[in-house]
Structures are given as structure tokens and as C-alpha cells.
Amino acid sequence: MKQDKKMIVCFLAPLMIFFVGLYIYPIVRTIIMSFYHVEAISDPISTWSFVGLYNFKELLNTTIFRQSMINMIKIWLMGGVAVMFFAILFAVILTSGVKAKNFYRAVIYIPNIVNAVAISTMWINFVYNKRFGLLHTFFKWIGANNLAKMDYMNGTAKFYSLLVAFCFGSVGYFMLIVMSGIEQLPGDMYEAATIDGATKPKQFRYITLPLLNGVLKTCLTFWTIAVIGFFVWSQMWSAPLPSDVATITPVVYMYNLAFGSLANAARDGGMAAAVGVLMTLVVLVVFQVLNLIFKKDDVEI
Amino acid sequence: MKKKRMSSEARKQLRLLPGHIIVGIWCAFTLLMLLWIVCASLSTSPEIMKGQAMLFKSGLHFDNYVRAWSLNSISTYFMNSLVYGLISMVASVLISAPAAYVLARCVFKGNTTIKSSFVVAMSIPQIMIVMPLFSAAVRTGLSNSKIVLLILYTGMALPYTTTFLTAFFTNQSKVYEEAAAIDGATPMQTFWKIMFPLAQPGLVTVSIFNFMNVWNEYFLSMIFASSQKTMTVGPGLKSVLTAMQYTGDWGGLFAAVVIVFLPTLLIFIFLSRTIINGITAGGIKG
Numbered sequence: 001m002k003q004d005k006k007m008i009v010c011f012l013a014p015l016m017i018f019f020v021g022l023y024i025y026p027i028v029r030t031i032i033m034s035f036y037h038v039e040a041i042s043d044p045i046s047t048w049s050f051v052g053l054y055n056f057k058e059l060l061n062t063t064i065f066r067q068s069m070i071n072m073i074k075i076w077l078m079g080g081v082a083v084m085f086f087a088i089l090f091a092v093i094l095t096s097g098v099k100a101k102n103f104y105r106a107v108i109y110i111p112n113i114v115n116a117v118a119i120s121t122m123w124i125n126f127v128y129n130k131r132f133g134l135l136h137t138f139f140k141w142i143g144a145n146n147l148a149k150m151d152y153m154n155g156t157a158k159f160y161s162l163l164v165a166f167c168f169g170s171v172g173y174f175m176l177i178v179m180s181g182i183e184q185l186p187g188d189m190y191e192a193a194t195i196d197g198a199t200k201p202k203q204f205r206y207i208t209l210p211l212l213n214g215v216l217k218t219c220l221t222f223w224t225i226a227v228i229g230f231f232v233w234s235q236m237w238s239a240p241l242p243s244d245v246a247t248i249t250p251v252v253y254m255y256n257l258a259f260g261s262l263a264n265a266a267r268d269g270g271m272a273a274a275v276g277v278l279m280t281l282v283v284l285v286v287f288q289v290l291n292l293i294f295k296k297d298d299v300e301i
Numbered sequence: 302m303k304k305k306r307m308s309s310e311a312r313k314q315l316r317l318l319p320g321h322i323i324v325g326i327w328c329a330f331t332l333l334m335l336l337w338i339v340c341a342s343l344s345t346s347p348e349i350m351k352g353q354a355m356l357f358k359s360g361l362h363f364d365n366y367v368r369a370w371s372l373n374s375i376s377t378y379f380m381n382s383l384v385y386g387l388i389s390m391v392a393s394v395l396i397s398a399p400a401a402y403v404l405a406r407c408v409f410k411g412n413t414t415i416k417s418s419f420v421v422a423m424s425i426p427q428i429m430i431v432m433p434l435f436s437a438a439v440r441t442g443l444s445n446s447k448i449v450l451l452i453l454y455t456g457m458a459l460p461y462t463t464t465f466l467t468a469f470f471t472n473q474s475k476v477y478e479e480a481a482a483i484d485g486a487t488p489m490q491t492f493w494k495i496m497f498p499l500a501q502p503g504l505v506t507v508s509i510f511n512f513m514n515v516w517n518e519y520f521l522s523m524i525f526a527s528s529q530k531t532m533t534v535g536p537g538l539k540s541v542l543t544a545m546q547y548t549g550d551w552g553g554l555f556a557a558v559v560i561v562f563l564p565t566l567l568i569f570i571f572l573s574r575t576i577i578n579g580i581t582a583g584g585i586k587g
Contacts, residue, residue: 002492007488008407011399012415015459018396022456023422026430041432042439090327093320097313106573107328110335112568113576115517117538118562125555132352167381169558172507175581180581221424228426232519232535240543251520259435259524276428283424 034277038269041258048270055274068248071159075249076227079167084219087174088212094175095182109176111169115293120236123165128152153237158246162237170226174219181215217294224286228279231255250275305563328392335566342366342555348550365556373544374529378537384447385533386515389454390508393462396455398504406478416467417461419550421447427457431524438525449525450533454518458511465579469503470496506579509572513565534561 020153031039034055036048057064089106094101127134130151139148152161185208193203230249238244243252258272314321341354343361348354370376404416434453438444477499480489497504519535526532532540538561545554570578 004407004488007492008403008409010489011403011492014396015400015463016415018456018459019418019422022434022453023425023430023460026433027425029433030429042436086327090324093317093324096317096320098317098320098324099314102574104324104328105577106569107331108324109573109577110331110566112570113513113565115515115535115565116519117535117540117542118558121538121542121554122334122338122556126334132350137352176581177575210326225424225426229428229520235523236539239539240546251426251428255524257304258432272428273432276426276432279426280429284428287424297326 030273030276033273036270039143041269054268060272066254068250072249083167083170086171087178090175091178109137109172116232166233339477342559346551365552368553373541378534382533386512390512392455393458397462400468401463404467405470410458419464420458447531462507465507
């Protein structure tokens, strides 16, 4: 038994040191920071001044921050519907017994393993370039000259060109999750249901749907985490500027506040911390809501 | 008579044709995009501008790669990412595996709390933790060395690695440990000599996964790598893109893009089954 205790301590200690140092300490400090006025984030604590909820109030009254929240919600909602639709569609197709399933699955997943900077460069040039891009060439070829002149990297089109490119790459990951959910479905459950006299629609309603419910909850959880952390794509679409109102997200806004990009407002560490706390609250609220929605019919897989 | 009798497999695939078409178009587009960028990286800027990147009228221009590699410090970023990826990959497994083993096998107070706190850590936005860490890096004077990103990349991989390996060890049979105990080995010896080597499949999967994550990481590198000396391929490639757009060297630009995505693409081509199985295993549990 003594041996066991020694082992537990020795084996866990390095991990816990990292965990406390890289997660717990920074999280606590960020929460405290959000209630203080902190100019530069590396300022010592003695120079911080307590301001209560000022940072949060100020933040919610800032137009750019509000715009960044709207962009994020739009990505979550519109992108979420599109990504889940294609993920489920592809998962159903690939588990229906098509040949070359592994090939399709791997190719659809490829955008996830390629560096986001590289993949967004491909989109911006290969698809959206207004001189030699695929869309330009296509519309010119079919004679739609007005559409061919469209600039996808400016105006209202900019946000949607970003959304399409980001969602296209995300589908593969969620497809894998849905696929593994469908594949774990025990075939004999359907057999038993058929023997018991359950019709096909009933089987879908009482076996497939509850299962997809659990999978969908997992998917929405990961989708929320991905959208909250939305950063690199936004930066790529606003290049060469550090950020752009059309594509700014809270993380980009926070980055500008904390690490001072050239274009945006003055540095403000307290405000940046408040963005972090708000985003964490958003995550928690979304998770709670997902738990409530998917409580019924939930199946452990 | 014989002609009419199609094999049942062929008939099945014919019935699934709409599915083949939908998925096929999606895949064709993905592959075309990759093919185009490779072709463009071997063409000249005027050819790309005219939309003739795939025709190679003036032959293959491998010099684009030479320029991208040597003139624009892609080589530095490439080596940095390789160092970060390999070291943090090994370090995170060495730290996580023993802890995961203890969490999977030993009963003690706080076991489940620790396990669930890792799941929470995976869903906390990174903006919640970067500022105090940045401030700590500045105060310790380490902000311009590779150590900071090495520690961070190792640390960021730990919650996932531990969760993944805990599940892995939980599913392993206890027979070996019992046999080792009878032979008089201490629990710690048993772990390092028997269980750790036995866990090889799980360790390999999670290591590949961690390496690719570091290779594709952007946010942390953007914040913590202030100079070329410490920057990874993500922000590095972005700075090369900005520079090359002004010089108009499109061939070199796309060569740089190919250099950056080729390593992870090659890993994926050779190990796609391992990687995909790892993702679904971790994804469902997380």
C-alpha cells in the first residue's frame, strides 16, 4: 500500500504542476484581472486599480465588440446548420455501404490536417481571386459577366466567403463523429425491434434518433468550442490589416486589446480579460442549454 | 440472359449512385484545390495571373521552392515547428502516461475530480489563459526563447493526452500487472517495464495527433513568438505571404504554402486510419 501511495504522488505530480501552472493559475488571474483597470498585461499587480464591473459595461457598449459578437453568432448559427447538415448527410452516405468509403472519408477530412494559413491561402487564391479564381473563371465561362466581376474579399461577400471556406473544412471532423456514432449502433437491436413488431419509421424514431441525439450534442459542443476560438481565419481574411469589422471575432478583438495591434484602440488588459470571462460564460451557458435540450432520449455511446 | 444478371454488389453501388455523386463532387473539389496549389507552386507569376497555372507552358519551375525555402526564412519556421512538435510530443506523453495509468488503475480521493477537470480544461477558451502566461514569460525574461512555446505546447496537449490514455489503460487487461506482482516487481517498475511498452499503439496515436496539432497551431505562436527565431510555420507562413504579395512572387508564395502543408499531409496519407480512429475514440469520450 505504501508503494501505491508513492506511485500515485510521483506519477501525478508533474502533470498537476503543469495543470496548476498553465490552467488554474492563469484562469484565476484572468478572472481577477477583468475587475481591474490594467493597462499593459505585464504590469505588476500593484499598479492595477479596482473598477468593479466597469470593463464589462464598457465592453458591451463598444460597437466593434458588439459587431464581433454578432459575427460570432452568425458563424455559430449559419455555419452550424450547414456543417451539421453536410456532416450527417455524408455520414449517412458513407455508412450506407458505398465502395471507396475509406478514401472518401480521408479526403473529406483533409482540410482538418492542413495548416489553416495554408488552406485559407488556397481558398483566397484558387477560389475567390477576382482575376484567376475558380468562381471568376466559372462565371466568365457561362457568360455571367456581372457575377464574374464580383470581389469576394470585399463588402458583404467577404463575411460569407470566409464562412463558406471555414465550414467546408469543418465538415470532415463532425462527419467522423457522426459516422462513429452510426457505426456503433448495434445491428441486432434493429433485428430485435423487427421481431417485436416495430416498423421502420418507429425504429428510426426510437433507435436511430435518440442515438443521433447524443452524437449531435457532442458535435454542437465541439462546434461551440471551435467558433468561440475563431481567430486564424478571421486574421487571414483581414490581411494585410490585423482585423476588419466585417470578419472580426471576440478573440481577434481581445488579441488587439491585449497584445496591441497597430490598427485598433489602445491596449487594455482589464478589458481583454473581460472578453475572456464573457466568452467562458458563453461557453458555460451554451453547454447548460445543450444539456437541457438533449436530456431527453439521451443515449450513452 | 447472362448479361442481365448483374452482380448484387454492382447493383447495390448503382442504387447508391446519388450518394457517390454528392460525396464525389465534394472530394473532387478538395483534391482539385490541392492539385492547383501544387501546380501553381511550379508555375511562374504571369502564368498564374492568366489563370494558366495548370498548363506549364514554360516548364516546371522548381526554383520557386528554392526561393521560398532559402530567401523567405520558411526553412527557419519549418525547423522551429519540427523542434516544437517533436519535443512537446515526447514530453506530453512522458508526463501524461504515468498520470493516466494512476488515474485508470488506482482508487484515491479526487480521482474523478481530476479527470473531469481535464475535460473542463479542454473546453475553456484559450483567451482565458494566455494573458497571465504572457505576463509571466515577460517577467521571467524568457519571452524571446523557444522554451516558452515548448512548455505551452506540452501543457496544452496534456488534458487531451491524459484523457485519451486514461481510457486506453482502463481497457487494458490486469493480467500482466498481477503476474509482475507475483514476480516481485514494484508497481512503478511494472508500469515502466511492462504497461508503458504495452501501451504503444495508444501512445503512437496520441503522439501523431499532438504533433499535427502543434504543426497547425497559430494563436499561441502568434502571441508568444515575437521573432523569426522562435516563430512556427503558421504565423511564419502568414508573414511570408504578406511579403511575397508585395514582391509579386506568386510562384514562390504557393511553393511556401506547399512546404508548410506537405508534412502533415504526408503523415495523414500514410497513417490516415490510425489518425481517424484516434479522433473518433477521443471525440466521443470527450
